[in-house]
Amino acid sequence: MDLLVARLIDGLNNGVIYGFLALALVCVYRSTKHLNLAQGEMAMFCAFIAYAATQAGVPVVFAIVIAIAAGVIMGGVVERVLVRPLGHDADYSILLVTIGLFLALNATAGIIWGGEPLAFPTVFSSGAEDYIGVLGSRVRYQQLLLAVLLAAVLAAILALFKYTKLGLAMRTATSNPESAALLGIRVNRINALGWMMAAAVGGLLGPLVAPGTTLTTYMMFTFLIYAAAAATLGGFDSPGGAVLAGLIIGVLESLIGGYVSFVGSDLKLAVALVLLLIVLMVRPSGLFGSRRVERV
Amino acid sequence: MALPITVHEGTMPHRGIRLGRVALVVAVVLALPYVVAPYRLDQVTGALILAIAAVGLNLLSGFGGQISLGHAAFFGFGAYTTGILVTDHGWYPPVAFVLGMLVCFVVGVLVGVPALRLRGMYLALVTLAVGVIFPSLVRRFDSLTGGSAGLFGISFDAPDHAYFAGRAGQILWLYYVAVVALAVSCLLVWNIMRGRTGRAIVALRDNEPAAIVMGVDRTVVRTVLFGISAAIAGLAGGLFAVDTGILTPDSFSLLFTIYLLVAMVLGGRASFWGPIIGGFVIYYLPLWTGELTDGPAAGVLFGILIIVMVFTLREGVVGGLGRLGARVLVVEPRRPTPRFDLSEAPPVSADQGIEPAACQPRQETAAGAPLAD
Amino acid sequence: MSLLQIEDLHAGYGAADIVHGVDLTVDEGEVVVLLGANGAGKTTTMRAISGLIARHGSLRFDGTDISRAAPDEIVRLGLAQVPQGRGTIADLTVEENLRAGAHVRRDKQGIAEDITRWFDTYPRLAERRKQQAGLLSGGEQQMLAISRAMMSRPRLLLCDEPSLGLSPKLTQEMFASLSRINHEMRMAILLVEQNATLALGIADRGYLIEVGHVGASRSAADLAGDDAIRAAYLGY
Known part of the structure; x- marks a missing residue:
């Protein structure tokens, strides 16, 4: 029983991370219909910036705020300089640009901070005593913080889309950019905002994840795959779906990886992806994605 | 002589130019071993292998319009099938290649099945899944x-x-084996694309509902396309196995798929020479950036170069070369000959129909010029 | 001075211009029709006015130069368009479509009043207010498109082929609706149509556009009475 709970919690912890990153992917997709393969690397880069800040004596919380700000700037610049000039319909070109960005960011971080893993401080103290007990297992404060923040960010984003004028404008622009322009919506700005939002989410995630996994240049890559799987499973236009799917993938992967010995650690990712495939065959738009219905 | 020179399709000069191009390619291929050092030839072989894989991907993505973020898996299936058959069971490599292609064809068709139900991002991620699972x-x-x-x-x-x-x-x-394999793959793709199947593939890509209504069998076309594309990638994989002699799972990661995608897009999608050029680009670019700078800086350079090339070569290298070439030579397509001579038909007025007898069908001329160039 | 004054408009897509030197004006409160066959350049002209495509020439709306303005600036000045094909925002509900139409306004009270008013004008829309707009029929989407454009309280309404895809009965209702909007609200309307009879029925003046060139302005009665136009556009 203890093992089950431990595995569940482990799975949820991972799931929170997947959900966070999936949320960022969905933000970009919802506003501009693109998949930003560099999302993880941008988050990682922000984490490194936060690290540099802590090295300079800045308190951890402020360093995280700096990371978020860096994310916003990065997101805005990337959209303006690399994506907008291509025109938002150039799917392959933009995919390639995000790939180039991925490679360049990864390598740049390696140059600036070296290839060795770095230790990033946690927000709350994380000694051996710093946990809360849940059903006999331990949940560290940092992990709890991550989960709470994820819920908060998700709620904020959902509220934005559903209840605000800006959210309505974003949904209009995604659904029909030309009509949006004819209604006075500045579509370019909306696109930029989508990228900035996504980068901010990533910038928040990076420094929070780093302590648990040590800060390296390749930490985000596996997470990106899981996050992409989660976004697909949940439905690419559903922020709530993406987060929920992230949690599901995290838990299932942990449970199946633990209990089904055939799987072992190598195939854990494969489990997530097979699950994804099965769900998609039944619901091609993901669990919560909206099926686009249009009368022709 | 003023540029651009205009040449009419089907005429002697045109045929001369086309023959000349083929002859040039053959000459370069045959002469290369005598002109470059062996280690450079080895590099060319490596690039050719990548080119074959890119040709396979291009068939599916460029011509067929289906995204595949997992082509490394097919490459890997071919490589490992060949590797296992040759080392553990002592098979003769070409036979192993063929079996590798068959295995990949089957796997490709299986992957193509979800493609029938899924669209866009969802399909992309399923193919990504396949690609990521393979090393595991x-x-x-x-x-x-x-x-x-x-x-x-x-x-x-x-x-x-x-x-x-x-x-x-x-x-x-x-080197020769690779050249032959590339030629076979290109011929296969060319043969597919220039006939009815090719038109069906393009129709399905550009306007699926219309294509289906006109009788294109979506299921067969999509899955078989996946299969053939996978088989070609599998051939490349088999060659890779015998060329490098060693196989490790890390060679077939997402990074490799990314290389193939870059090769296809930078070379020029939905073209015949595009993936070949792309294969060479993607082979040599990391080599050069590695020679220019060390370690991670090479990665930065590579990433930046990809971005720059996307911006400067919107239609790939092939597109850029095509535009340059158009300044020198323009091929005038042959005008189709009308079947009926309307010059002698009486004018149509509101209360009469057209009198069929008044229109003279023209003599049928010789068969039209071939479609693909 | 005219509300909308266009002189020597050139516009097109890519390398080729479709519209060559078009002149037209629309005054306050009048209905002007732009008649022409397919490919003549009607939609190109409309898109150029709203700033969606590259154009040069002199375009003035209420005295302000809009030849370089971005689409959103043009809407804010009071020029709204009901695009060809209705431009329904399929993923939003009917009510959200209307709300989106009021994007350039800030007066919550006024917006709410307008939404009520348009639901009163088109009860069919009110019945479907929470439904996804993409599921509406052609006629309903047309009503939605008109109301949505009106939500920004424009001074000039551009309508691009509103009768496209509608049954004859719905077309008549729709034109009657436009006529009412024009009379009750003193709304100036620039209407592009292939269906000349009904359009001329509600118009004050009209222009004929052929292969990117526009003829002189003529009164609607004049156009309706012209035999050549009858033969070409009305079919008899």
């Missing part, structure tokens, strides 16, 4: 594949002939 599978079944430690000793020995003596001869042999 290799590691898991390590008794068969050698796992992370790798599979060794795969080779395709040159025939016992003075021409192929020694190390240089082995390189030469593999």
Whole structure:
């Protein structure tokens, strides 16, 4: 029983991370219909910036705020300089640009901070005593913080889309950019905002994840795959779906990886992806994605 | 003579130019081994192998319009099938290649099945899943594949002939094998694309509902396309196995798929020469950036170069070359000959119909010019 | 001075211009029709006015130069368009479509009043207010498109082929609706149509556009009475 709970919690912890990153992917997709393969690397880069800040004596919380700000700037610049000039319909070109960005960011971080893993401080103290007990297992404060923040960010984003004028404008622009322009919506700005939002989410995630996994240049890559799987499973236009799917993938992967010995650690990712495939065959738009219905 | 020179399709000068191009390619291929050092020829072979894989991907993505973020898996299936058959069971490599292609065809068709139901991003991610799972599978079944430690000793020995003596001869042999494989793949793709099937593929890509209504069998076309594309990638994989001699799961990661995608887009999608040029680009670019700078800086340079090329070569290298070429030479397409001579038809007025007898069908001229160039 | 004054408009897509030197004006409160066959350049002209495509020439709306303005600036000045094909925002509900139409306004009270008013004008829309707009029929989407454009309280309404895809009965209702909007609200309307009879029925003046060139302005009665136009556009 203890093992089950431990595995569940482990799975949820991972799931929170997947959900966070999936949320960022969905933000970009919802506003501009693109998949930003560099999302993880941008988050990682922000984490490194936060690290540099802590090295300079800045308190951890402020360093995280700096990371978020860096994310916003990065997101805005990337959209303006690399994506907008291509025109938002150039799917392959933009995919390639995000790939180039991925490679360049990864390598740049390696140059600036070296290839060795770095230790990033946690927000709350994380000694051996710093946990809360849940059903006999331990949940560290940092992990709890991550989960709470994820819920908060998700709620904020959902509220934005559903209840605000800006959210309505974003949904209009995604659904029909030309009509949006004819209604006075500045579509370019909306696109930029989508990228900035996504980068901010990533910038928040990076420094929070780093302590648990040590800060390296390749930490985000596996997470990106899981996050992409989660976004697909949940439905690419559903922020709530993406987060929920992230949690599901995290838990299932942990449970199946633990209990089904055939799987072992190598195939854990494969489990997530097979699950994804099965769900998609039944619901091609993901669990919560909206099926686009249009009368022709 | 003023540029651009205009040449009419089907005329002698046009045929001369086309023949000249083919002759040039053949000449370059045959002359290369005598002009470059063996280690450079070895590099060319590596690039050719990538080109074959890119040709396969281009068939599916460029012509067929289906995104595949997991083509490394097909490449890997071909490589490992060949590797296992050659080292553990002593098969003759070309036969192993064929079996590898068959395995990949089947896997490709299986992957193509979800493609029938899924669209866009969702399909992209399923293919991504396939690509990511493959190295894990290799590691898991390590008794068969050698796992992370790798599979060794795969080779395709040159025939016992003075021409192929020694190390240089082995390189030469593999070069020719690669050239032949590339030619076969290109011929296969060209053959598919220039007939009815090719038109069906493009129709399905550009306007699926219309294509279906006109009788294109979506299921067959989409899955078989996946299969063939996978088989070609599998051939490349088999060649890769005998060329490098060692296989490890890390060679077939997402990064490799990314390389293939970049090769296809930068070379020029939905063209015949595009993926070949792309294969060479993607082989040499990391090599050069690695020579220019060390370590991670090479990665930065590579990433930046990709971005720059996307911006400057919107239609790939092929598109850019095409535009340059158009300044020198323009091929005027042959005008289709009308079947009926309307010059003698009476004018149509509101209360009469057209009188069929008044229109004279023209003599049928010789069959029209071939579609693909 | 005219509300909308266009002189020597050139516009097109890519390398080729479709519209060559078009002159037209629309005054306050009048209905002007732009008649022409397919490919003549009607939609190109409309898109150029709203700033969606590259154009040069002199375009003035209420005295302000809009030849370089971005689409959103043009809407804010009071020029709204009901695009060809209705431009329904399929993923939003009917009510959200209307709300989106009021994007350039800030007066919550006024917006709410307008939404009520348009639901009163088109009860069919009110019945479907929470439904996804993409599921509406052609006629309903047309009503939605008109109301949505009106939500920004424009001074000039551009309508691009509103009768496209509608049954004859719905077309008549729709034109009657436009006529009411024009009379009750003194709304100036620039209407592009292939269906000349009904359009001329509600118009004050009209222009004929052929292959990117526009003829002189003529009164609607004049156009309706012209035999050549009858033969070409009305079919008899």
